[in-house]
Amino acid sequence: MIQIDLTFVKKLQIKKNPKDFSLLFQLYGPKIKALMIRGGSDYAFAEDIMHDTMLTVWKKIDLYNPSKGSFSSWIYTIARNKRIDVLRKKSSQPYVDINEVEIMSNDPDSEKLMLDSQLAGNVKKIIRQLPEKQKIIIEMAFNEDLTQKEIAKRLEIPIGTVKSRMRLAYIKLKECFKEYQ
Amino acid sequence: MKLSQHPDPASLLSYSSGGLSTPFSILISAHISLCSKCTEKVRLYNEVGGVLVEDIAGITLSQEALSKFMDSIENENSDELTIGRVNTDVKQENEMIEIPFPLYKYIGSSLEKIKWKYLAPGIKKFTILIEGEKDAYLSLLHIAPGKKIPQHTHTGEEMTFVVSGSFEDKTGAYSIGDIADHDQEIEHQPTVSGKQPCVCIVATEGPMVFKSFFANVFQSFYRI
């Protein structure tokens, strides 16, 4: 298995080499396809969205800023936006890319937002340690593309309970920042 | 900008996972464009999305997927490289009220061109139509100082974003950029505070139906 690290990504940002990019495609393509299938898409459609996502990654790779988040989270947000646009057939694109938000923001606090792979590592650790009840909800939201209402229905619990479990997970995740800062 | 009222962390999680309907996510976008705290939270959630993508077991791609992809990147038109970039030179047209850029697409960059509809004395409304959205609605309200936001019913969640002016209710005081994100059980009737009218956008599940429309009209007449 190839290792996609920051050096690899930076090399691609400097020179968009299709051959190197094919390695990225082979690593993330199958994962994005799996994500789309969990979200309710069929195989052919999942592959179309994956194709589209990876094409955007190729086109916009120079816009990826490592200080704003991990490479995987960047790819995730692109895939999510495609899913919203294409899979749900919504004509509008309400999701604001955080990297774009930053362009407009003059808030001095935003310096605190610096992130790197260390944060991604902490998030991974905390996700794995979450109580099962919270983890299931997080996975349903992110992997299966379910709304709070749909999660409540699926688990046969009130929507208020879904929200409070999400809040509890947030309290744990927040510790990533504490550790990091 | 210092903001005091933020969306529920659960709403921000759903925003990040793509689980909010368009009207609600538009309001969250508007808020995070002004709020570094919530930007930070959404980033954290996006990291969760990234971690889950890394952990997911991939599904084998079709045989031609790679060659198809390699063909498209080689034929890719470099003109498209700028797609998705924010147009940073949107004019504010010398006006007092600054519209957060995620709202431009829906209400424009100025409130002056809004075609308001009279709702009750001191209250105007403009319904923002969102293509492809059947279950959730977005309404822009313009309420005069001292007036109450009319009581209304809807079938589920509600979220309010303050575009200009301020209001308060028993849950707190809300001013520009703040979001009121309450569970549906909370009964509240916000009153516009200060000397300026309050313009806010309300996202609701189900259309906003004004419960006591006539009562509101009469109250307003008799109060003056």
Ligand SMILES: [Zn+2]
């Ligand atoms: Zn906030």
